[in-house]
Amino acid sequence: MPLLDIRNLTIELETPEGIVKVLEKVSLTINAGEIHGLVGESGSGRSLMAKAILGVLGPNWNIIADRMMWDGKNLLEMNAKQRRCLMGSEIAMIFQDPSGSLDPVKTIGSQLIEAMVPNKKIPFWRRGHHTYLKAQKWLHKVGIKKPKQLMKCYPWELSEGECQKVMIAMAVANHPKLLIADEPTNSMELNTQAQIFRLLSQLNQLQNVSILLVSHELETMVHWCDNLTILYSGQVMESGPVNEMVAMPYHPYTRALLKNLPDHTEKMRHKAKLPTLQGSAPSLQHLPAGCRLGPRCPEAQRTCVKQPKLEHIKNRYFACHFPYKSEQEDDDAIA
Amino acid sequence: MTMPLLKVTGLSKQYLTGYQRFKPQYYQALSSVSFELERGETLAIVGTVGSGKSTLARILVGAEQRSGGEIFFEGTGLEKRNLKQRCRLIRMIFQDPTTSLNPRLSIGNLLNEPLRFNTQLDSNERKALVIDTLRKVGLLPEHADFYPHMISEGQKQRVAVARALMLNPKIIIADEALTALDLSVRSQIINLLLKLQKEMGLSYIFVSHNLNILRHVSDKIIVLQNGHMVEKTTTEALFTSPQHEYTQRLIKEQSQFMQKR
Amino acid sequence: MPRIKIYQEDHIASPMWRMWQTFSANPFAVIGLWAVIFLLILTIFAPFIAPYSAQMQDQQVLLLPPSWDPAGTVEHFLGTDDLGRDIFSRILHGVQLTFGMSLLIVAVSLFFGFIIGSLSGMMRGIKSSILGHLLDALLSIPSLLMAILVVAVMGPGLNNVFWGVGIAMVPQFVRVIHQAIHEEQQKQYVTAAKLDGANAVEIFWYVIMPNVWDVVIIQVTMAISAAILDIAALGFLNLGAQAPSPEWGAMVAQGLDNLLLAPWTVTIPGVAILFTVLSVNLVGDGLRSALAPIRN
Numbered sequence: 001m002p003l004l005d006i007r008n009l010t011i012e013l014e015t016p017e018g019i020v021k022v023l024e025k026v027s028l029t030i031n032a033g034e035i036h037g038l039v040g041e042s043g044s045g046r047s048l049m050a051k052a053i054l055g056v057l058g059p060n061w062n063i064i065a066d067r068m069m070w071d072g073k074n075l076l077e078m079n080a081k082q083r084r085c086l087m088g089s090e091i092a093m094i095f096q097d098p099s100g101s102l103d104p105v106k107t108i109g110s111q112l113i114e115a116m117v118p119n120k121k122i123p124f125w126r127r128g129h130h131t132y133l134k135a136q137k138w139l140h141k142v143g144i145k146k147p148k149q150l151m152k153c154y155p156w157e158l159s160e161g162e163c164q165k166v167m168i169a170m171a172v173a174n175h176p177k178l179l180i181a182d183e184p185t186n187s188m189e190l191n192t193q194a195q196i197f198r199l200l201s202q203l204n205q206l207q208n209v210s211i212l213l214v215s216h217e218l219e220t221m222v223h224w225c226d227n228l229t230i231l232y233s234g235q236v237m238e239s240g241p242v243n244e245m246v247a248m249p250y251h252p253y254t255r256a257l258l259k260n261l262p263d264h265t266e267k268m269r270h271k272a273k274l275p276t277l278q279g280s281a282p283s284l285q286h287l288p289a290g291c292r293l294g295p296r297c298p299e300a301q302r303t304c305v306k307q308p309k310l311e312h313i314k315n316r317y318f319a320c321h322f323p324y325k326s327e328q329e330d331d332d333a334i335a
Numbered sequence: 336m337t338m339p340l341l342k343v344t345g346l347s348k349q350y351l352t353g354y355q356r357f358k359p360q361y362y363q364a365l366s367s368v369s370f371e372l373e374r375g376e377t378l379a380i381v382g383t384v385g386s387g388k389s390t391l392a393r394i395l396v397g398a399e400q401r402s403g404g405e406i407f408f409e410g411t412g413l414e415k416r417n418l419k420q421r422c423r424l425i426r427m428i429f430q431d432p433t434t435s436l437n438p439r440l441s442i443g444n445l446l447n448e449p450l451r452f453n454t455q456l457d458s459n460e461r462k463a464l465v466i467d468t469l470r471k472v473g474l475l476p477e478h479a480d481f482y483p484h485m486i487s488e489g490q491k492q493r494v495a496v497a498r499a500l501m502l503n504p505k506i507i508i509a510d511e512a513l514t515a516l517d518l519s520v521r522s523q524i525i526n527l528l529l530k531l532q533k534e535m536g537l538s539y540i541f542v543s544h545n546l547n548i549l550r551h552v553s554d555k556i557i558v559l560q561n562g563h564m565v566e567k568t569t570t571e572a573l574f575t576s577p578q579h580e581y582t583q584r585l586i587k588e589q590s591q592f593m594q595k596r
Numbered sequence: 597m598p599r600i601k602i603y604q605e606d607h608i609a610s611p612m613w614r615m616w617q618t619f620s621a622n623p624f625a626v627i628g629l630w631a632v633i634f635l636l637i638l639t640i641f642a643p644f645i646a647p648y649s650a651q652m653q654d655q656q657v658l659l660l661p662p663s664w665d666p667a668g669t670v671e672h673f674l675g676t677d678d679l680g681r682d683i684f685s686r687i688l689h690g691v692q693l694t695f696g697m698s699l700l701i702v703a704v705s706l707f708f709g710f711i712i713g714s715l716s717g718m719m720r721g722i723k724s725s726i727l728g729h730l731l732d733a734l735l736s737i738p739s740l741l742m743a744i745l746v747v748a749v750m751g752p753g754l755n756n757v758f759w760g761v762g763i764a765m766v767p768q769f770v771r772v773i774h775q776a777i778h779e780e781q782q783k784q785y786v787t788a789a790k791l792d793g794a795n796a797v798e799i800f801w802y803v804i805m806p807n808v809w810d811v812v813i814i815q816v817t818m819a820i821s822a823a824i825l826d827i828a829a830l831g832f833l834n835l836g837a838q839a840p841s842p843e844w845g846a847m848v849a850q851g852l853d854n855l856l857l858a859p860w861t862v863t864i865p866g867v868a869i870l871f872t873v874l875s876v877n878l879v880g881d882g883l884r885s886a887l888a889p890i891r892n
Binding site: 043189194256262280 | 377383384487488489490517518519520521522523525526529530544547548550551552570588589591
Binding site: 427 | 783
């Protein structure tokens, strides 16, 4: 049974111009113990989806779904209190700007201890010290070199990488089943990014934490994730295991994205034009009808005005009227 | 031998960090960087955070003053504080398009400014030049009335390119201009820059840490570590046989990171 | 061939227009704006529409209650005071003194404060920080106290109130403008403009000022309401407008002797002050909330 099973999720926003469907019929399935990547450019609604899973959207957003099951329980029927209990113990989230997510007036140690649930089995006079030792242990597990010293520091004394590691420790200390990481390495340099991703992958293997990675960088996701879901402007384009998708993408959007990464074999000349889609993502006021990639898609035809249903071949899902079924030819397309 | 377009010799920069027992203490951001750039060439400056690449870019464009060394443009030395001379020769595209465009000015006014400050053209000629430049970067003349908050990130970066083109410079410096963009927008901007290079014979200086893209677009690369230039070669030579061990480490990190499984 | 319009928006909303739209969607702000326009009209036309002159005394009708009381008459709509002067006419004449004078004071302090603030904002380093600290020292004196000091030195009277309150208001403007300009100079588009070859004056006028106007406007509304209260307070303390001037604060002070007999002589000028300050504050609040989303 999958850990998180979302089918046909639609999120609507009430604007002065009417109701806008920001996310339209998005389906997502995460199994236990996998790293799932949610890829999309800006405006695709991926952060919105992460927040909807967690349940922190405001009252002006309507969430409609055929199915939204977490570990067998229906998320749509839960009230705020039950959702909150879930949030602390079974689902955790880390955010984009780690040094902004930490309280600047408290030490790291006090924030970490605050985030951890105390163990009720230990008698109360020893509980404080036990939690303190556990916090130190977690800091060591996430790769911080001197945990005892760090617990006394304040957030402004740490680098971005260390702050993100502390955030991960805070998120994972209560053994959640799912960790949602919303662009965890946005502002970091390559070395630190590699450290954070290695840490996440270790947590996935050793602690059996499933991870939902939300990002726009296809290059890193392709390297670290097991499964990938590609969103464009609020609709799912393709989803499936990473290796197969990279080797043979079915959807024109996936292929266009993969072509954006220059591979330095002899096929592409130095300083040649990079093949890319024309135009830019549609804004919320002017969403196209049907498949939202329509205006930019190289394979678009008249039937694309009707939104394609999500079909699947074995374990790969795609939503396109004209998918690529054959081998990737060498077409010097567009731009 | 023809004179190189840009020749930098022994450029260095130090910042005053404070005083210790009445003696001023300095932090050496750049020490003795030298390179040359020809017409129509693209130079890439690579390094991690704190290596001094942003400082180098800012010194070249005139936003900061160098502490030592010389910069020669087609043989004539560039003075330290003479921004009027500098802005017609070297221009810059900033990293974040949202903060580098004035939110209160329409795009037409924004592009009008360099002309108003530096040239003697009257308003009709300026308007015509603005529309011409907008077309060159792939935007429509209607965009001149838009405000920055109405257009997307990619279009904002195109406006930044248009602003850099306004005074017909010979060199454009892109200071991490591509890191904040999505993949397809990044490719579009790169295609635009390559097209402009072919049409107008511009030279570029790219400052970035994404070696993959730099390998595709640049002819020469210099690698900076803690303000020192550790390697300076052509792109192909750098990637096929890197000499310095810092360069080798950088390339290995990138390739491990970017490898498709 | 006419150019085909590709975008359907006919009117591109400039930041000013957006601010106006947000402002007019707030009902309180619009009410405040109407009230302020009404007061401005009164400031100009009051002497022509007041039924009696401010000084005219009628011995027959001392301490007449307002017209809604059974003993009052409609000719003296808001009653009379202890010297037989019609309160309604005195209120109308007082608009010019209290409200009009406050507008004049704010205009003049804005002018001087703008010049000094811009100069100090555009300077850097030691010069600007010296000026900044000098002004901080001036700012620490409360404006009413400063006005009382000036009036104590120069003697009472409405003209000296002008100097007192005006001098007290200038440091506030200077500080706000200095702060706003300094904040703008950190932004990246100012560096971009410098690299465009602009000199300091051009950067100030074309790049920094469009972003600073909204802060100045908010400060102006706050200053107007503070000036009204200062003028009325000084009039009440008998340091500002002297009797028999129909200034509202002075009217309150004069009516205080008959507070129990004829409360309307005190409350009606008080309500006039309240109305004026409230409407200016509503407009100022509306402007502030209209500008907040644009800044983000």
